[in-house]
Amino acid sequence: HLSDQEGMKPIPLGDFDEEEMSKLASQHLGVEVANRVCAAPFGASFTQTVGVVSGTASQKPVVPEVRSAIKHPLFWRFFLQKSEPLQHRILDGELEALWELCGSYLGWFCEKIGCKPLGADHEAVKAMLKRIASEPAPADGLLRQEEHWVRPACGAGSFRAFSVDELFREARSFGLISVDSPVSASTIWRWRYHFLHEFLKTQPL
Numbered sequence: 001h002l003s004d005q006e007g008m009k010p011i012p013l014g015d016f017d018e019e020e021m022s023k024l025a026s027q028h029l030g031v032e033v034a035n036r037v038c039a040a041p042f043g044a045s046f047t048q049t050v051g052v053v054s055g056t057a058s059q060k061p062v063v064p065e066v067r068s069a070i071k072h073p074l075f076w077r078f079f080l081q082k083s084e085p086l087q088h089r090i091l092d093g094e095l096e097a098l099w100e101l102c103g104s105y106l107g108w109f110c111e112k113i114g115c116k117p118l119g120a121d122h123e124a125v126k127a128m129l130k131r132i133a134s135e136p137a138p139a140d141g142l143l144r145q146e147e148h149w150v151r152p153a154c155g156a157g158s159f160r161a162f163s164v165d166e167l168f169r170e171a172r173s174f175g176l177i178s179v180d181s182p183v184s185a186s187t188i189w190r191w192r193y194h195f196l197h198e199f200l201k202t203q204p205l
Helices: 018-028 031-039 064-069 073-080 084-092 095-114 122-133 145-153 164-173 194-201
Strands: 177-179 188-191
Touching: 018 031, 031 084, 064 084, 064 194, 073 095, 084 095, 095 122, 095 164, 095 194, 122 145, 122 164, 122 194, 145 164, 145 188, 164 177, 188 194
Parallel strands: none
Antiparallel strands: 177 188
16 A cells, blocks of 8 residues: 555555554564553543553553554554664653654655655655644634645745645645545645644754
8 A cells, every 4th residue: 555656646545443453463563562552542531641651561551642643554664663662662652752753754755755746855845844834723723725734835935846735635645634624725634643743843944
């Protein structure tokens, strides 16, 4: 599902379901990490799990947003590349560890977009995402494609040739954002993962 021979069309990537997640965890993760991933409860709030330090590593609850993120094939790929101690820290929601996971994702995303005929290189894509992520949220909390994606992305002259609509579609395909309404200028969208949004805001222009 991750290959795109022509480099043109967005690649839809669906999340793993629970059965797939359990199978992958048991096949590819160390025992303690796999136990945490397979036992992670859904529906718990972030505050119920973050910062839990008691018990053995395999007994610690996983931060729900992190558990949700690694069900996405791309985040799963980069999670697998990390050492077991770092995997535990990611599951704990430790900021520095999450930043490492986000860095792997962002590097891949920018390189992937840079290979497409959209007229922007790696650094231009990163700078554009930084500008979009730094855009203040509106009073109603609803992010609209034209106002909160296209306008900030096109705010600098060097980005005028870049297809920001195409970037929007790729961001949706690769798990960066979620879309809550039919695609149009008034499309309502949101950052899929809060920690990734925060990471993008820290990137230099």
